[in-house]
Amino acid sequence: VTPVTYIPVQMQKQCVSAAERIRGKPYEAFFDTELLVPADRLDLIQRGPMPEAFHVRPNPVDVERSIREIDAFPDAGWALVDGSVAFVQSRMFMPGVTVEIMRWWFLWHANEPERYSLWFPHAHVSNTVSDRDRYQDEALSYGERLYNNTNTVLEYIGPSLVGIDIHFQSPEELGLNPAFIEAGGFAFNASAWNAPSFAPDTAFSLMIHLGRDTEQGFEFISRYWIGAHADLNRYPGGEHAPAVLETMGFGPDELEGLAYELSVHDMTEFHHLAGFLPDLYRKFS
Ligand code: ZN
Numbered sequence: 001v002t003p004v005t006y007i008p009v010q011m012q013k014q015c016v017s018a019a020e021r022i023r024g025k026p027y028e029a030f031f032d033t034e035l036l037v038p039a040d041r042l043d044l045i046q047r048g049p050m051p052e053a054f055h056v057r058p059n060p061v062d063v064e065r066s067i068r069e070i071d072a073f074p075d076a077g078w079a080l081v082d083g084s085v086a087f088v089q090s091r092m093f094m095p096g097v098t099v100e101i102m103r104w105w106f107l108w109h110a111n112e113p114e115r116y117s118l119w120f121p122h123a124h125v126s127n128t129v130s131d132r133d134r135y136q137d138e139a140l141s142y143g144e145r146l147y148n149n150t151n152t153v154l155e156y157i158g159p160s161l162v163g164i165d166i167h168f169q170s171p172e173e174l175g176l177n178p179a180f181i182e183a184g185g186f187a188f189n190a191s192a193w194n195a196p197s198f199a200p201d202t203a204f205s206l207m208i209h210l211g212r213d214t215e216q217g218f219e220f221i222s223r224y225w226i227g228a229h230a231d232l233n234r235y236p237g238g239e240h241a242p243a244v245l246e247t248m249g250f251g252p253d254e255l256e257g258l259a260y261e262l263s264v265h266d267m268t269e270f271h272h273l274a275g276f277l278p279d280l281y282r283k284f285s
Contacts, residue, residue: 002042004035004268008159011122018117018124025114027284030276033121037271041076041092045263049256050077056089056223057081058206059231060175067184067210067221078263083252084242085227086259090266095217096278099188102211102218103142104285105277106190110135110151118276120269125154125161143170146190152197158261163197166207174206175234186210188218193235194226199244203235204228220270224262227255 007015015033022031054073056066066073070091081087109115113126129135130150137145151166171181171189181189188211193203208223225232227250228241245251250258 001036001271002039004037004264007122008156010159010161011156014125014156015122018114018121022114022117025112027115027118027280030118030280031121032118032272032276035120035122035268035272036275037267041267044074044076045078045260045267049079049259050074050089052079054089055079055081056087057231058085058087058225058229059234060177062231063208063223064177064180066223068180070221076263076267078259080252080256080259081225082229084255085225085229085232086255086262088222088224088259088263088266090222090263090270092220092270092274093214093216093218094220094270094274094277097218097274099211099213099218101277101281101285102188102190102220104281105273107135107142107145108284116153118280119273120155120265123156123265123269125156127151127153147173154197155265157258157265160258160261164205165195165197165200166192167194168192171210174208181210184210185212187212188220193232195237196244196248199237199240199247202237202240202244203232204238204241204244206232206235222266222270224266226258226262 022028054077056062076090078088110127110129116124116127134149135145146168147170153166154163168190171191172178174191190209192207194205194207195202196204205226211218211220228245232238
């Protein structure tokens with residue numbers, strides 16, 4: 001592993017304030033500001049975009065194909081796809097983590113911004129859930145608590161502070177084939193369509209998080225798209241994404257830069273989480 005040694009100024013400041021804020025919380029000991037990632041994975045994303053053979057479009061057929069053929073894909077990578085959407089993909093194994101533990105995390109961390117900051121102290125500012133009572137109701141299933149219960153996150157992706165409304169849904173609601181999910185044994189899902197918080201009616205992103213238990217630990221597969229693409233028009237307001245991107249000043253160059261920054265963010269936050277999650281679960285579940 002190698003430490004993440006470049007931290008944008010805004011994220012340095014965020015880390016300082018998160019450290020102050022978390023003081024006195026029962027899980028304060030899990031606040032760790034040293035970020036470590038495997039050197040070989042870091043190398044994968046520092047050599048420019050992935051070749052076109054690995055450009056996946058945000059439609060169910062392409063998504064499913066990319067996961068069925070996952071052994072052919074690099075474990076991390078990014079690209080600008082079709083000139084208008086940032087694409088990031090990754091796969092990792094988390095020893096000591098299980099489907100059950102990851103579900104617990106997704107239903108635990110959004111209760112307080114301090115918990116969210118454990119995940120990525122330099123980048124995660126806050127996360128609020130639209131229906132807290134439902135989110136916390138232990139009589140309900142994972143899906144009943146998380147799906148269609150908007151998480152509004154504020155976080156740095158690289159130096160940019162972004163507000164995103166995350167609409168978690170079942171794979172089926174997002175358009176994936178239930179038979180594909182079943183055949184892959186993907187018992188964990190935290191996939192969503194997303195909108196910028198300032199334009200909550202415009203889907204400008206699809207995020208796929210699928211996981212399964214394996215002998216090497218929890219296998220976690222992620223795919224992200226942010227931008228505008230005809231394939232995103234299946235989600236609410238996707239057709240307005242080009243206008244929203246223009247408002248944000250996001251053209252192809254900015255989107256490609258975002259793809260790389262999001263790739264760094266994804267790699268950093270999920271390796272960091274994997275490092276403390278089994279112990280956190282033992283103490284707080
Ligand atoms: Zn994050």
